Amino acid sequence: MIIGQRDEPGMPRYGGIATFALLPRIEDVERADIAVLGIPFDAGTSFRPGARFGPSHIRENSRQLHPYHQIHDAYPFRDLQVVDAGDVAVGPYDIPAAIDDIQAHAERLTDAGARVVALGGDHTVALPLLRAAAKHHGPLAVLHFDAHLDTWDVLHGADIWHGSPFRRAAEEGLLDLDHCQHVGIRGGVYGPEELEDDARAGFALIRSEEFATSSVEAIAERVRRRLGDRPVYVSIDIDVLDPAHAPGTGTPEVAGLSTREMFTLLRLFRGLDIVGADVVEVAPAYDHAGLTGLAAAHTAWELITLMGLR
Numbered sequence: 403m404i405i406g407q408r409d410e411p412g413m414p415r416y417g418g419i420a421t422f423a424l425l426p427r428i429e430d431v432e433r434a435d436i437a438v439l440g441i442p443f444d445a446g447t448s449f450r451p452g453a454r455f456g457p458s459h460i461r462e463n464s465r466q467l468h469p470y471h472q473i474h475d476a477y478p479f480r481d482l483q484v485v486d487a488g489d490v491a492v493g494p495y496d497i498p499a500a501i502d503d504i505q506a507h508a509e510r511l512t513d514a515g516a517r518v519v520a521l522g523g524d525h526t527v528a529l530p531l532l533r534a535a536a537k538h539h540g541p542l543a544v545l546h547f548d549a550h551l552d553t554w555d556v557l558h559g560a561d562i563w564h565g566s567p568f569r570r571a572a573e574e575g576l577l578d579l580d581h582c583q584h585v586g587i588r589g590g591v592y593g594p595e596e597l598e599d600d601a602r603a604g605f606a607l608i609r610s611e612e613f614a615t616s617s618v619e620a621i622a623e624r625v626r627r628r629l630g631d632r633p634v635y636v637s638i639d640i641d642v643l644d645p646a647h648a649p650g651t652g653t654p655e656v657a658g659l660s661t662r663e664m665f666t667l668l669r670l671f672r673g674l675d676i677v678g679a680d681v682v683e684v685a686p687a688y689d690h691a692g693l694t695g696l697a698a699a700h701t702a703w704e705l706i707t708l709m710g711l712r
């Protein structure tokens with residue numbers, strides 16, 4: 403039996419304790435197909451801290467997620483058991499230990515047959531999540547939405563930080579180097595050699611500006627060709643959105659995607675074999691009126707819906 407969203411007589415959506423989308427907690431079900439997992443960790447952040455508070459903010463802003471998806475004619479919480487798996491117990495001081503703890507928690511879920519949709523946390527968390535997903539599926543095609551490349555090397559002596567997860571993942575053989583794709587890149591590069599490094603890490607690149615010169619359909623077609631029929635891991639840094647749409651993030655960059663552009667694109671990915679996903683870099687202290695939390699909650703809902711359509 404699948405348990406869907408909370409249905410407590412007389413309780414409004416804004417009342418009660420917020421699990422993601424008012425879904426059951428993992429303790430309340432026998433098994434899970436999709437586990438939404440919070441990762442309150444931001445020790446890998448290079449600029450504005452605060453993404454450790456992302457998971458609870460996204461949950462609070464997920465109360466208005468409804469059961470029916472109009473575009474896909476789908477009920478994502480009816481056909482699969484989707485649960486809130488709570489947060490990883492992860493400390494703030496030791497990045498390598500935190501990475502191990504996140505990987506171990508994600509692997510407990512994937513070993514039990516669930517696909518993980520993680521709520522960050524800063525982008526460092528993608529590395530242990532990719533390790534857990536690749537353990538079951540082999541090298542992954544990564545669809546990465548971000549203003550930044552995140553294939554940088556060492557910063558301030560740290561080789562694992564929120565700008566390096568995809569470089570480390572490529573080195574560890576977690577990525578299928580012919581099938582990874584960035585979407586929304588702009589800003590924050592020291593020189594063209596960083597773009598050459600990035601290509602060696604396996605990524606083709608679609609810049610933010612291309613959404614002004616190319617149709618979303620044409621962009622979706624390029625992405626699909628790049629990903630092929632590989633198992634796909636989707637990693638969405640909320641800073642891919644313009645700061646007007648998602649101000650609550652650690653390293654905002656001007657001239658990003660609108661929520662409408664991103665959601666139009668995501669809705670064209672029906673049929674992708676999404677084996678894991680994350681939505682990261684939501685830092686509520688810089689958010690206004692829940693804009694970023696709402697964008698992140700609905701992004702996770704879109705990904706969960708796509709997973710159920712496969």
Ligand SMILES: [Mn+2]
Pocket residue numbers: 525548550552564639683
């Ligand atoms: Mn990022």
